[in-house]
Amino acid sequence: MESFEGIEDDRVVVGGGSVEEEETIFVAVGKSIEKSKTTLFWAVQSFSGKKICVLHVHTPAHVVALKERKSAVNKLKQQAFKTFRGLERRKVDEILDQYLVILNQAGVQADKLWIETDNVENGLVEVITRKNIRWLVMGAAADKYYSKTLVELKSKKAIFVCQQAPVTCHIWFVCKGCLIYTRSVCEDRSEQENGPAILLLNSEVETTQHLKLESLTPSLISSDAEEDTDEFKETCCSGQSSWSNNSMFDCSTLLLTDEEEKSEGQAILGAKNSKQKVFEEVKALQGLCVKEMSQRKELEELLAREKQEVKRMRNQNDKAVKELQIVEDQKSVLVSQMAESDCVVKELEEKIISAVQLLISFKKKRDDLRIEVGNVKRRIQELRNPVKREASVCGPGLLEFSFMEVNEATNNFDPSWKIGEGRYGSVYRGLLRHVHVAIKMLPSYGSQSHLEFQNKVEVLSRVRHPNLVTLIGTCTESRSLVYEYLRNGSLEDCLACKDKTPPLPWQTRIQIASEICNALIYLHTSKPCIIHGNLKPSKVLLDTNFISKLGDMGVFHLIPRGEDTDKSVTLRDNSRNKTPSVYTDPEYLETGELTPESDVYSFGILLLELLTRRQVLGIMKDVKCALEKGNFNAVLDCSAGDWPLEQAKQLARLALRCCEKNRFNRPDLVSEIWSVLEPMRTPCIAPLTHSGSKEPRRIPSHFVCPIFQEVMSDPHIAADGFTYEEDAIKGWLKSGHNTSPMTNLKLDHCNLIPNYALHQAIIEWQQQQ
Numbered sequence: 001m002e003s004f005e006g007i008e009d010d011r012v013v014v015g016g017g018s019v020e021e022e023e024t025i026f027v028a029v030g031k032s033i034e035k036s037k038t039t040l041f042w043a044v045q046s047f048s049g050k051k052i053c054v055l056h057v058h059t060p061a062h063v064v065a066l067k068e069r070k071s072a073v074n075k076l077k078q079q080a081f082k083t084f085r086g087l088e089r090r091k092v093d094e095i096l097d098q099y100l101v102i103l104n105q106a107g108v109q110a111d112k113l114w115i116e117t118d119n120v121e122n123g124l125v126e127v128i129t130r131k132n133i134r135w136l137v138m139g140a141a142a143d144k145y146y147s148k149t150l151v152e153l154k155s156k157k158a159i160f161v162c163q164q165a166p167v168t169c170h171i172w173f174v175c176k177g178c179l180i181y182t183r184s185v186c187e188d189r190s191e192q193e194n195g196p197a198i199l200l201l202n203s204e205v206e207t208t209q210h211l212k213l214e215s216l217t218p219s220l221i222s223s224d225a226e227e228d229t230d231e232f233k234e235t236c237c238s239g240q241s242s243w244s245n246n247s248m249f250d251c252s253t254l255l256l257t258d259e260e261e262k263s264e265g266q267a268i269l270g271a272k273n274s275k276q277k278v279f280e281e282v283k284a285l286q287g288l289c290v291k292e293m294s295q296r297k298e299l300e301e302l303l304a305r306e307k308q309e310v311k312r313m314r315n316q317n318d319k320a321v322k323e324l325q326i327v328e329d330q331k332s333v334l335v336s337q338m339a340e341s342d343c344v345v346k347e348l349e350e351k352i353i354s355a356v357q358l359l360i361s362f363k364k365k366r367d368d369l370r371i372e373v374g375n376v377k378r379r380i381q382e383l384r385n386p387v388k389r390e391a392s393v394c395g396p397g398l399l400e401f402s403f404m405e406v407n408e409a410t411n412n413f414d415p416s417w418k419i420g421e422g423r424y425g426s427v428y429r430g431l432l433r434h435v436h437v438a439i440k441m442l443p444s445y446g447s448q449s450h451l452e453f454q455n456k457v458e459v460l461s462r463v464r465h466p467n468l469v470t471l472i473g474t475c476t477e478s479r480s481l482v483y484e485y486l487r488n489g490s491l492e493d494c495l496a497c498k499d500k501t502p503p504l505p506w507q508t509r510i511q512i513a514s515e516i517c518n519a520l521i522y523l524h525t526s527k528p529c530i531i532h533g534n535l536k537p538s539k540v541l542l543d544t545n546f547i548s549k550l551g552d553m554g555v556f557h558l559i560p561r562g563e564d565t566d567k568s569v570t571l572r573d574n575s576r577n578k579t580p581s582v583y584t585d586p587e588y589l590e591t592g593e594l595t596p597e598s599d600v601y602s603f604g605i606l607l608l609e610l611l612t613r614r615q616v617l618g619i620m621k622d623v624k625c626a627l628e629k630g631n632f633n634a635v636l637d638c639s640a641g642d643w644p645l646e647q648a649k650q651l652a653r654l655a656l657r658c659c660e661k662n663r664f665n666r667p668d669l670v671s672e673i674w675s676v677l678e679p680m681r682t683p684c685i686a687p688l689t690h691s692g693s694k695e696p697r698r699i700p701s702h703f704v705c706p707i708f709q710e711v712m713s714d715p716h717i718a719a720d721g722f723t724y725e726e727d728a729i730k731g732w733l734k735s736g737h738n739t740s741p742m743t744n745l746k747l748d749h750c751n752l753i754p755n756y757a758l759h760q761a762i763i764e765w766q767q768q769q
């Protein structure tokens, strides 16, 4: 690239371009003053005497900030950047101002044009167009690209401006103070394409300018800006040779007259003042700059802290994410384990269900077989000993239960299944072979042998009467007695109206008295004679129809009687001596001799209790007094309804006689007591005419089948606990019924159990007729 320099009339010619005298040379400087400084120097030196306008295009902070991503960190960065841009802008502006001051003081007419736009190159082209700039100097490339052979533009901005700027603008592109390329105006000038510029400046003017610049330099600042301006000043001075060699100013400007010297002195004085002023301003600016620098430092520290915090949070977040991942892994493992266990549980449940079904079917088979075995045993016994069937007291064959069965029947001796506790053991209710039973657990054998127990049971098993609690079987293993279960509990509880049961009506009470009398007659007339010995309301149990039965076979005592004598031989019951009760015969307490009259005494007390429902202690005295005073009504239990007063009095007198201290004064059970009671119990008995007899023959109601309404010949217990004639209940079930003919409730099963006790009682009753 060729250029030529020199003076051409009134035009300055630099590197292939000439400038009109009055024209302003625009010098484009970037924000890196350091780099742009050499360009400015070049312009100042090349166009001495021309008006210089420093042109700076600034990109506002928000434009740069917008380019940043909008993350939390970047927001902070943007904030800091904005501040930084603010600082930078001011700093650039200040430095430019300082340069202008220096240039002005050096005699260069200088000004600045500050443009703010989003894009530097566009901004340059735009300002050239708008301001109709005709002369422009700008950088061609970064200093690092400079070499002596550099002939083309490297900077993007320079290339853009070179291509886009209006053709009316003459542009000099400079690098490191050397003209690299010139873009001429579109005039056909051959000189435009000339080689590199050699500046021709007026040496005198340069000296003056140099002096002026030199006088200003000491006042310049010591900060970065100061360095910039210092360097600028130095460069201006160092350009002295070229200035002195190439100055285009007239020499005469340096030949001063006295007056001129004087005015020059004043000018120097003025310059000193303005220098002072500038110095103060610079100082102020320096303070401002220091303040802003410290703010910037604070912001940078804040930013660093925030960065640190963000880093810490990011680490924490990473940690939490890792932990979450672990937990999720564990969760999925657990979920799969749960699914597996669910499957296992399901399988096990199915197995349990099938096992239970199997067990139920086995149990059913077992029960059926037991019933079968029982039937076969009975049949064998009947076949072996047909004569014995005719006997009044015979063993119909007790059932023997295993401990397992008893345990199962009482639900492992569940305390809630316990119905009472006597002196001789606890009583549990239970379900044994589909029959409701009461199981009395006797104390351990102690000195008693198995054989002794079996003998005792054998005796007890022979005692069968409708008004005696039936002994169904035994369990030798656990030394327990299995009785039929009576649903309405004991007379003691009924009289006390336990569980809010209604009071017993007087008719039922008379019926109970006659039934117990009947049972006692049966026991006392048995061979051998049996004395209950512990008669009291807790021993009188009531079935669903309030038929009373005398219980507690565990304390029966056998009284061996001579075949030729009627005299009773009594056994001593030592245990009773220890715990006498108000029901106990006082003579027995004195002598220790238990006689049938002992039961009569207890019966007398029980009768008084039925009439009055009073405290047993002192009951005899109360009734006696009431009868004597003629106010028997006062002691009679009115909750039983309207007693037939005369009959009640008759019973009271009978009861008092039973309680005579001397047993020989007590009434006879059959001839005196039964004869009073028997006519009174009419409402409880079905009237039937006995063939050949004028007297109506009374049949115990429980001998009658509820379906056939006839005395049963083969009584069987159904699942509802009621006894029916076998054919009747079988016919009922065969006809498709699965409910109880008595309660109408659904039957648990259709099994029937022979009621041997009742069968035996019916036979005996029929024989007595």
Ligand SMILES: Nc1ncnc2c1ncn2[C@@H]1O[C@H](COP(=O)(O)OP(=O)(O)OP(=O)(O)O)[C@@H](O)[C@H]1O
Pocket (backbone or CB within 6 Å): 419, 420, 421, 422, 423, 424, 425, 426, 427, 438, 440, 469, 483, 484, 485, 486, 487, 489, 490, 534, 538, 539, 541, 551, 552
């Ligand atoms: N077969 C049964 N059916 C229904 N309940 C019964 C049966 N046997 C006994 N009980 C209940 O069990 C309770 C206890 O009876 P148990 O004969 O053992 O003792 P007790 O008569 O209260 O006193 P003790 O025998 O000491 O004089 C009775 O009061 C009765 O409520």
